[in-house]
Amino acid sequence: MFTSKDVARLAGVSQSTVSYVMTGKRPISEETRKRVQAAIDLLSYQPNAGAQALASSRTRVIGLVVPVGGDLGNTGVVPFLEAITQCAREADYDVLLVTADEGAAGLTRLDARSLCDAIVMMVIAANDERIPVIPSLRVPVVLIGVPDDPVGLHCVDIDFTQAGRLAVEELVGTGHRRIVVVGHPPHTIARGNSFVGQFQRGVDEAAATAGIRTGLVQLPESTPSGAREVVDKALSGTEPADGLIVPHTSAIPHVLGTLLQRGMVPGRDISVVGHCTDSAAEEMEPSVTNVSHAPREISRRAMRTLFALLDDEGGNPPPYGVELVPSRLTRRATTVTTLRP
Amino acid sequence: MFTSKDVARLAGVSQSTVSYVMTGKRPISEETRKRVQAAIDLLSYQPNAGAQALASSRTRVIGLVVPVGGDLGNTGVVPFLEAITQCAREADYDVLLVTADEGAAGLTRLDARSLCDAIVMMVIAANDERIPVIPSLRVPVVLIGVPDDPVGLHCVDIDFTQAGRLAVEELVGTGHRRIVVVGHPPHTIARGNSFVGQFQRGVDEAAATAGIRTGLVQLPESTPSGAREVVDKALSGTEPADGLIVPHTSAIPHVLGTLLQRGMVPGRDISVVGHCTDSAAEEMEPSVTNVSHAPREISRRAMRTLFALLDDEGGNPPPYGVELVPSRLTRRATTVTTLRP
DNA sequence: CGTCATCGTCGATGCGTATCGATTGAGCGT
DNA sequence: ACGCTCAATCGATACGCATCGACGATGACG
Incomplete structure (x- = not known):
């Protein structure tokens, strides 16, 4: 060579x-x-990358810490990976993959060994053991997700509260009064992400404003039968739901399937608003009215912050803070808009 | 520091x-x-990683080239990523992520800049533009997937031919005679992977042995309606199918859904054999008789080969060749076993 | 008591690049 | 013709580690 x-x-x-x-x-x-x-x-x-790194103390590598295990394929880490890698390459950076199961040690390793110039970390727990070590690192860190206490951190995330609000407002605006949220499966909840509560908060706020009460049924598991159980619950009782909100993306098709099985056509007999990417919403049948979930957009913003931190020459680094990306609601086939009495 | x-x-x-x-x-x-x-x-x-790399000319990094775009979330790259990263870390290696859209330049960059000690590449096309540059690299390369001409390469892959054979043998063995394969959607076929043809070859071989002919219907897209179309086709005519083979994992639930909608219970009125991971098979409803698809096992074997290449001290490197991992068939709820006349 | 091997440690060097100060040469004014 | 400035280039050094040869100490052995 x-x-x-x-x-x-x-x-x-x-x-x-x-x-x-x-x-x-x-x-x-x-x-x-x-x-x-x-x-x-x-x-x-x-x-030679090593020599360059040694001489310049810049690696041109971004450390990317991703969650592992469980329903990851479903959670959709892939679009994040793709978008982040793409952004990195456009700026002539490479991406070093580290999994969350290395814990805090993974972060300190990246830092202490000078393996990268900056870190993007996809947050799992609201109260993550890795958060406390971040301030002690020399390299800047950007989080995708928001922990309980985001002080002194750069975070980018979906505005889950706004998303929840949006979903309720759409249903309320189209005349629905008996709204039920299909909660996340225990597996997701157990991870302790903060977004579960944030979405619900948005739902509650909007419901309060509208002067209605919403129901909440917990999904036992994200399978057809889990959905069946939960949908039956939502439709039973003296006040069966006229609108369902499904924040858990992978549960949406199962909910739709169950409704169809029960002879209820989403968009005619009942409304469903999902929280998922637009492309996923379009590909479902029937296409789902959704509150958007834009992993690529989130990733781009995270990378923008990251590069601002990297390019900063002692001047004015971007301030700590949480950047929340608002969702859009797109009306598709699963909402009844003629319900208004 | x-x-x-x-x-x-x-x-x-x-x-x-x-x-x-x-x-x-x-x-x-x-x-x-x-x-x-x-x-x-x-x-x-x-x-310091850079200094270590410079002095020892060993980076302790594995370059991982992954496919991008399209139905990747579905294709299930994630388990490969997880398993490969895990194997790497166990041997104290890190993983540098490179996407396929960099093409051959990505490979030469990894090599020329000494960014890694070895490369794992997930093959897309049977006739991939990147294959020819591999021999010119200093670093060893292991492919997950098999190109048309695997001479001088280390490849690991599922034994798709055996998988196809296994699926037919199971159905034939339980008395089925009118077997239809639900082909991959055009999107997948367009990528030019060799596994499409390989699976079909196994199907054809086993069918020939059994003295039957199999049908093949092409899935227009991996959605419920695509599945509906295809299933209707398979069930129509004078000789409606009594057994379906579904090599495209994400199509399986849609096929099952369609059958149920048509009032046909898989495992009672018709049989379905899918090609998917065991865990996916178990989670579907009804649970699907499947020919296994083991990304973690494949990844482990690929990494084993890789480390053998890395550890080799001029002695006896592992020979070039294709390592095909056989599938297992697991009988679950979707096969009729009482059909034998 | 001298010789020699062995073990443990040190000093010096090289890896390939970035970067700083020094140097060269050209262009300019006087 | 002289000194001066400025642009363009060179030479030397540092970055942090691995590695090789050398060296001192120790003990075995004759």
Whole structure:
């Protein structure tokens, strides 16, 4: 493999000149630049990452800490990974993958070994053991998700409270009065994410404003039979639901399936508002009125914050804080809009 | 941040001694070792990755090239990622994530910049543009998936042909004679993976052996309505199917749903054999008789090969070749076993 | 008591790049 | 012709670690 010294020899310049051509940190005459560039191209020279990291104390790597296990395929980490990797590459950064099961040690390792210049961490628990170590790291950290106490942290997340509010407002606005939320399965709740409560808070707020009360049924598991159980519960009693809100994405198709099985057509006999990505909402049958869930957008914003932190030259770093991305509601096939009495 | 020199000073030894304590490449007296270790612990010393890579020309990083876009969440890359990362960490390696859309340049970058010691690549196309550059890389590469011409490559994959055979044999063995395969959606086929044809080959072989002919219906898209269309086709005509084989995991629930809608109970009125992970098979309703799909097992084997290549000291590297992992068939609720006339 | 091997440790060097100060040469004014 | 400035380039060094050769101490053995 070739080094910058080889390039220098071939171009008839010193190694430092090659370095300056690559970084552009000192003026280089057009003629020299071309000669060096030709040598670089000829040898297909690419700088050694380790040496570069050592000399510049910049790795051009982003550490990405992802959750593991369980319903991850469902939770949809993949779009986050894709978007983050894409953003990183666009800025000529690479992505080092670390799993959450390394815990706080994973963070300190990334930092202490100088494996990366910054960390993106997808938060799991509201009260995460890793949060306390963050301030002691040299590298900046951006969280996707919001822990209980976000002081001194950079967080980006869906505005779950607004999402919950939006869902209720849509249903209330179209005349629904007996709204039931289909809660997350125990598995999700057990992880202690804060978004469960945040969404519910939005629901409660909007319900209070509208002067109605909402129901809440807990999903035993995100399967067809789990949905059946829960839907039956929501439809039973003296006041059967006329609108369902389903914050758990993977439960939505099961809820729809159950309703159809029961002979109730979503959008005709009952309304369903889901919390999911727009593309998922469109692909379901019938297409679901949804409050949007935009992993790519979230990721982009997180990366924007990250790069602002990285580019900051002692000047004015972006302030700590929580950036909440509002959801949009898109009316599709599953809401009854003619209900208004 | 502390360096090995700091540790050395604190322990009253030279820097090289610290290095030898950490690597164990030279004998160190028990007393010195303890003193050094105490200093390491006290300072929470961790070696600088860049310096280590530069000095040893070993990065302790595995490059992982993953496919992107489209139905990836469905395809289930996540378990591969998890298993590979876990294996890597167990051997004290990190994982650098690269997406397939970088193409061959991604591979050469990993290699030329010495970003990693080895590469795991999840193959997409049977005739992949990246395959030809592999032999020119200094780092070993292991493929998950098999391209058309696997000469000079290390590949690990599911034995799709055996899987197809197994599915047919199960149905034939339980008395089915009118077997229809529900093909992959165009989106998947367009990617040009070789496994589509391989599975079908297994199906054809087993059918020929049994002296029957199988049908094939193409799924227009992996949605409930796509499944409906395809199932109707399979059930129509003078010889309606008595057994369905569904190689596309995400189509299985839709096929089951359609059948139930049509009043046909899988496992009573018709049989369904899916190709999916065991856990997915168990979670569907009804639980699906499946030919197993074991991403974690595949990943582990790939990593085993990888480490064999890395550990090899000029001695006897593992030979090039394709390692096919056989599937198991597990009989669950969706096969009629009382059909035998 | 001298010789020699062995074990444990140290010093020096190199890995490939970034970067700082020094140097060269050209252009300019006087 | 002289000194001066400024642009462009070079040389030397540091980054933090691994590794090689060298060296001192220790003990075995004759």
